[in-house]
Amino acid sequence: MSNTEKIGANAPEFSKLLIIGAGMSGISTAAYYKRRYGDDDYVIYERQKKLGGTWWMNNYPGGATLLYSFSFYPKYDWSKFFASQPELLEYVNDTAVKLGITSRIRFSTDVEACEWIEEAKRWRVHLRRRRVDKPWALDEPTQEEDAQLEEADRWVHECLVLISCVGALREPKDCNIPGHGNFQGTLFHSARWDHRVDLRGKDVIVVGNGCSAAQIVPTITPITKSTTQFMRSAQWIIPRPSPPLFDDNTAFAKYRRYILCWIPGLNLSLRLWAFMVNEAVFLMFRKTKFGNYLRAAKEKELLEYMRAGCPEKYYDLVLPKYPLGCKRRVLNDGYLSNLHRDNMLLTNDPISHIEENAVVTASGKKYHADVIVMCDGYKPGLSAIPFRLTGKNGQTLEEHFEALGGVGAYKTCAFNGFPNFFVTCGPNSVTGHTSLLIASEVVTDLAMKVAKPVFKGQAEEVEVTRKAEMEYRKFIDDGHKQTVWQTNFCTSWYMDKHGRNTSLYPYSQTHMVLDCMFYSQKDWNIRYTPKALCRSRMVKIACLSILLGLAFQGMRQPKGYFGELWGRALRSLSSVSQILTQCASSVLSQGALFVRGLAGSRAN
Incomplete structure (x- = not known):
């Protein structure tokens, strides 16, 4: 690569900036660096064969999301208010091509470990080329494939600044249902969808009832012989918001794209409306008198909505009995009406084991299965840093967390003892009510400002102080005590094994934007040249x-x-x-x- 130095055959490659992950956060980080410094001395390493990250891997039927758009390269001509996965992925690719980022990406490359070299004031990144040739394979290489790696398939890259842009939900859970290895049909996770499988006329089992399942089930049921969905707990299902302009039944629906592109300020107004609506939702998650009132009123409204939408026989299964906000809300796009179909069955009978062609429940019932789709979530832990990270004095990130009493970070992106390192989807960066992309961009902007002396050659390292990190962790924990998430009757993937919420940001998105925009120089140790x-x-x-x-x-x-x-x-x-x-x-x-x-x- 033109701006990546390599001296000698065995010498490590070098660039000022190394970005891990070519999803939306990785593309955003590269764009911010190019815009702020006008420099192409960076490289992006992506483990998959194409860019897109979460929105390339989660290509299951029915996948869609609220209008994601980069602030620096907005898209105005969305076909729907909730963009489909293919349309969103096309937008991400178009952004990378137009901004000249694609040429800086190296695909099919795993990051094995990163270590801080104190003498050189650099990060040394150990890389491995992946040799997974199956077009649908997204998992780790097998031991046989790993053994076939040659010396040329492993190399080292050094950089001044290292930024991890790995997604928060990266590795799906492994299937641990007894007997799954004996299943003669096809079994896969929704985040690893096998597009070779034709579901038409098949008996399909869907395990889980979260957001992914709520999109998959109504999409596949019209073509399957039967769809049986196994669930554990009810979800709060809310209607998808849709402004009049995005209603396909309106007279001007076919002119939507032209209207959004050519009426000044309309697109921005729609985005502002969506942002403000989502920000208002956060008030319901607060354990204040006003928040309790809003939550109770919304719960009453949603219970009526869900009763009107689903069959009466499923009331006991579908209607939740815990406060709104404890778990991630599920947007309804035909899910409730799909429960009325004759070939659709919803049950909470726990699965006991899997046989060659059936799923057997605790009550002894057997459900014939040709295909099993796991929609049971992702592996716990800090998936945004899936590699071994070693900072100053040989301390790993796991040891750092253990010393400080659990997972946490300064402003969700930096750790004491790990200079010149940032993470865009770090601890408590996820929002329970709005777009993660906003959080990712403001964190990226903070990293670019803090690391400016290093990029300009004025400093060797920038490192957040231990005091600042500890104070910010306490600030996050105190904030969670005032939310509905931190209650005894709320259980979700938000919580770690110690009962701490290490996933969600306990304040509004506006607060996070301002918090990252205005930071204290005293929070950082800067070693100037x-x-x-x-x-x-x-x-x-x-x-x-x-x-x-x-x-x-x-x-x-x-x-x-x-x-x-x-x-x-x-x-x-x-x-x-x-x-x-x-x-x-x-x-x-x-x-x-x-x-x-x-x-x-x-x-x-």
Whole structure:
């Protein structure tokens, strides 16, 4: 790659910035770096064969999301208010191509480990080329494939700044149902959808009833012989919001894209409306008097909505008995009406085991199965950093978390002892009510501002202080105590094994934007280079000399002299600008001569 250095056959490659992951966060990070520094000295390593991250892997039928759009490259001509997975993926690819990012991505590459090299003030990243040739395979290589890796398939890349843009939901849970290995049909996870399988006329079992299942079930049921969905607990199902402009039944639906593109401010107004609606939802998650009132009113409204939408025989299964917000809400796009179909069955009878062609429940019932789709979520833990990360003094990130009492980060993106390292989907970065992309962008902007001295060659490292990280972790924990998530009757993947919420941000999205926008310099230890320190001291000395000179000159002038002087200056701002420019130029030139002279004297 043109801007990636490689010296010698066995020497590690080098770039200023290394980005892990080519999903939406990775593309956003590259775009922010290019825009802020006008530099292409970066590389993105992506483990899959194509970019897109979560929205490339989750390509199951019915996949859709609320209008995602980069702030720096907005899309105006969405076909629907909830964009489908193919349309969203096309937008991400188009963004990467138009901004010249695609050429900087290396696909089919796994990051095995990252270690901080104190002597060089760099990160050393150990990489492995993946050799998974199956077009549908997204999992880890087998031991046989791993053993076939040659020396050329493993290499090292060093960088000044390392940013992990790995998604928060990366690795799906393994199927641990007894007997699944004996199943003669096809079994796969919704996040690893096998598109070779034709579901038409098949008996399909869907395990789980979260967001993915709510999109998959109504999409596949019209073509299957039967769809049986196994669930554990009820979900709060809410209607999908849709502005009139996105209603396909309106007269101007076919002109939607032209209207959004050519009416000034309309697209921005729609986005602002969606943002404000979602921000208002957060008030219901607060354990305040007002929040409790809003939550109770919304729960009553949603229970009526769900009763009206689903068959009465499923009331006991579908209607939740826990507070709204404890778990991730499920958007309804035909799911409730799909429960009325004759070939659709919903049950909470626990699965006992799997046989060759059937699923057997705890009650002894057998359900014939040709295909089993697992929609039971993802592996717990900090999946945004799936590699071994070793910081200062040989301390790993796991050891860092253990020393501080659990998973956490400063402003969700930085850790003490791990300089020049940031994560865009770190602890508590997920929002329970709005788009994760907003959080990812504001965190990326913070990283770019904090790391500026390193990118400019003025500093060797930037590292958040231990005190700042501890205080911020406490700030997050205190915030969760005021939310419905942190209650005894709420159980979800948000919580870790110690009962701490390490996934969600306990404040509004607006709060997070402002929190990252305005940060304290005292929270960071910045180790400047000797050259930058010398330059800074020279500028300070020069400024102080100018002030002392002006003060001494003023004492020698008659009374009222400075009043007249400043009056003239205010009447001619351009003259003041020219004077300051000349003074700065003179100071810098004299300083340069001083340094050269000092260097010459040392040489002699």
